Each structure stands twice: as C-alpha cells, then as structure tokens.
Amino acid sequence: MTEQVGVTLPAMSRMIDGLVLRKLVVRKGDPVDRRRITLEIVPRGQALWETAHDLTQAALARKLSQLNGRQCATVGAAMRILFRLFASESATDGRRAFQK
Numbered sequence: 001m002t003e004q005v006g007v008t009l010p011a012m013s014r015m016i017d018g019l020v021l022r023k024l025v026v027r028k029g030d031p032v033d034r035r036r037i038t039l040e041i042v043p044r045g046q047a048l049w050e051t052a053h054d055l056t057q058a059a060l061a062r063k064l065s066q067l068n069g070r071q072c073a074t075v076g077a078a079m080r081i082l083f084r085l086f087a088s089e090s091a092t093d094g095r096r097a098f099q100k
Helices: 009-021 043-064 069-099
Strands: 025-029 037-041
Touching (some): 009 025, 037 043
Antiparallel strands (some): 025 037
C-alpha cells in the first residue's frame, strides 16, 4: 500500500492512526496471521470519502471546461499514456507482492 500511495511505511502508519483516531476506519486483526491487520471504512468515513470525491470531480470538471477542443484532446492523449504507464507499473507491483 505504501508504494501505491507513494509514502514511507512510518508515514502510512501515521496516516492510518489519524483515520482510526477520527473514527473513519477501524482496524481488524487477522484471525490466521496476528501480524496482519485489515482496515475497514466505517459509514461516516465512506460518506466523507464520497463527498471529497464528488467535490474533487466537480472542481476538475470546472477546470477542464475552460479548455478548447485541441487542449482537451491533448489532455486525453496524456491521460491514456499515464493510464498505460500506471497500469503496467501496478501489474508489476502486484506480481512482486505475490512473489514475496
């Protein structure tokens, strides 16, 4: 998870601790492997995430609406390149995680 988010393990732990303290997620122990935990988003956390997502989408749409057709095409082409780049990187990370 830390590689996907782009932070160190200690930074991720602090972020999760903050989410737990704010009662947005709960930690659950793994009954098979006590070294592992899972995180479960609670309804309040889900609602907050959905609101943040919707506001971000609306802000992005407002910005993109200022572009002309050629600029939109350029952004679209760039997004397709980035999608392929990150999709291939994600697949490689998944294979590495599976092999550990």
